[in-house]
Amino acid sequence: DTGVSQDPRHKITKRGQNVTFRCDPISEHNRLYWYRQTLGQGPEFLTYFQNEAQLEKSRLLSDRFSAERPKGSFSTLEIQRTEQGDSAMYLCASSSDRLTYNSPLHFGNGTRLTVT
Amino acid sequence: KQEVTQIPAALSVPEGENLVLNCSFTDSAIYNLQWFRQDPGKGLTSLLLIQSSQREQTSGRLNASLDKSSGRSTLYIAASQPGDSATYLCAAPRGAGGTSYGKLTFGQGTILTVHP
Numbered sequence A: 001d002t003g004v005s006q007d008p009r010h011k012i013t014k015r016g017q018n019v020t021f022r023c024d025p026i027s028e029h030n031r032l033y034w035y036r037q038t039l040g041q042g043p044e045f046l047t048y049f050q051n052e053a054q055l056e057k058s059r060l061l062s063d064r065f066s067a068e069r070p071k072g073s074f075s076t077l078e079i080q081r082t083e084q085g086d087s088a089m090y091l092c093a094s095s096s097d098r099l100t101y102n103s104p105l106h107f108g109n110g111t112r113l114t115v116t
Numbered sequence B: 001k002q003e004v005t006q007i008p009a010a011l012s013v014p015e016g017e018n019l020v021l022n023c024s025f026t027d028s029a030i031y032n033l034q035w036f037r038q039d040p041g042k043g044l045t046s047l048l049l050i051q052s053s054q055r056e057q058t059s060g061r062l063n064a065s066l067d068k069s070s071g072r073s074t075l076y077i078a079a080s081q082p083g084d085s086a087t088y089l090c091a092a093p094r095g096a097g098g099t100s101y102g103k104l105t106f107g108q109g110t111i112l113t114v115h116p
Helices: none
Strands: A005-007 A010-013 A019-024 A031-037 A044-050 A053-057 A065-068 A075-079 A088-095 A111-115 B004-007 B010-014 B019-025 B032-038 B044-051 B056-059 B062-067 B072-077 B086-093 B104-106 B110-115
Touching: A005 A088, A010 A019, A019 A088, A019 A111, A031 A075, A044 A065, A044 B104, A053 A065, A075 A088, B004 B086, B010 B019, B019 B032, B019 B086, B019 B110, B032 B062, B032 B072, B044 B056, B044 B062, B044 B072, B072 B086
Parallel strands: A010 A111, B010 B110
Antiparallel strands: A005 A019, A019 A075, A031 A044, A031 A088, A044 A053, A065 A075, A088 A111, B004 B019, B019 B072, B032 B044, B032 B086, B056 B062, B062 B072, B086 B104, B086 B110
């Protein structure tokens, strides 16, 4: 169990640019989640994958956001035409369905995005 | 819609004190509730997950209780240490049923400082 890995740790970009983040979940976990956290707030749910299927997207996820998990392993989150309001910590989490509803979520260390 | 509130927002205590962090949630139809720890600039570490059938869960100096009927959970930290300084977040599923699994609503957190 090497934990959830996210890359990069920090990303600074100019408004209007596209950015892509990567998440590698714990290897045996089939569920993967993306959350966003702004300063002083708790994380907010963005989207969720079961294996390679994206099963839900929050209303927070505008059309400029897209997430993929092509082979049911790692996932990418892309933000197109970034805006200053996108500045936040983007957190990835994974879990197993072995304990059905009671498997805890394991979070990565996040990607800190700053849009200038 | 699930709403989670944490009190107090911040807490500063001398080393060795026992302390209680409070969490309340509005939708009591939940399978479980999780407590997390977050160090500055880092991701979340799962501390305890209390299943709806349990009243409390213990790990070392940490004890978490869950009262679904009143919509409350508490995290008790015994004999606090400077290394316990962090933000503590509680999170409840966004609704009942399997579709809520892993989609958590977080409180804003309690910032704990334990000074020597």
